[in-house]
Amino acid sequence: MISEMYYLNEIVFGWGARERISDILSRLQVDRPLFVTDEGLLNSGLLKKIPAAEHVFSSVPTNPTEASVLAGLEMYREWKCDGVVAVGGGSPIDCAKCISLLVTHAPPLEKYAVIRGGLPLISSEKPPVIVLPTTSGTGSEVGRAALITFPNGEKLGIISRHMIPTVAVCDPELTIDLPPRLTAATGFDAISHCVETYSSPKFNPVADAIALDGLHRAWINLPLAYRGPQDREARSNMMMAALQGGLCFQKGLGLIHSLSHPLGGVSHLRLHHGTLNAVLLPHVLRFNSRECPEKMKSMAMAIGVHGGADVLAEACTSMMKELDLPLRLRDMGITQNDLDTIPAAAMHDHSTPTNPRMLTLADCHAVLASAW
Ligand SMILES: [Zn+2]
16 A cells, blocks of 8 residues: 655655656656666666666765765756656765755855755755655655765755655665665664654654654564565565654754764765664763653663663664674774764764753763774
């Protein structure tokens, strides 16, 4: 069964939902869509499963760069496209959002970054963006943010409600070939969105309710999807949990993302965002625990354990072991030298103001050291 929902944008959700893409494009009067994906997905043949994928731009790296956005924009203009369809995980989705932005917004891209004061510069006058996620994690299909790495290594968030894709087409069948390692890592991204949203001190009980349900859903289904990639129900539930993470994280994320954003920008390491979040999660839970003990108990309850941040953190570590994820930053090939610039960058990250516990540079150093 395919469901239609409307919260922040239009969502078409269900097994085989991609078959609706031609109808959606014609309804939006898009005749020549630019499909944005990455090389891995292109080589896997997945695009063949999607109707109307003719003009394809696939040069999107893990952690999209400004250069990849500009290259995609060039193809958009050369092929005289009139809309963008992203197929992939967070990287092609974020790249597609920024291609659409620059079709009508003058460069440089950096001036639209939220920390550069770019929010009021972004208007709704942009070509439509349709998103088909192929992972269950980023929530970028319903998210306001696009994260782009700039030539100086900075990873900046371009954030506006006008960056929310026009339509999210969530077809869990597109995730059945996702390898277990990526299933685990992206699943932990979804979990970290629910945890950080719920912990955020902003008042938004609607987001809190979505976050707790998303956390519960991901917790039950992630091990099932990891062990049984063909499990349709587990795959559907993971895609829903990722969507829920994306629907609620407008309430603000926290220290996990403040640290994983700059770590993801360290170009010689090419670290996976979800894996970084998994490794940081138990340490940030313990660090934040004194600021929101009741919330820690509620989250523990949502995953079926009783206690506070310690119990919750231990449960996360056990789950990471079960899913064969690295437990420490050094297990990911990160050296102490790689960490030098991270605390200062984290202090400027757009997720930092909504961490439940106020952060100092020393705190960022300490949490990184404990996760290393
Ligand atoms: Zn994330």
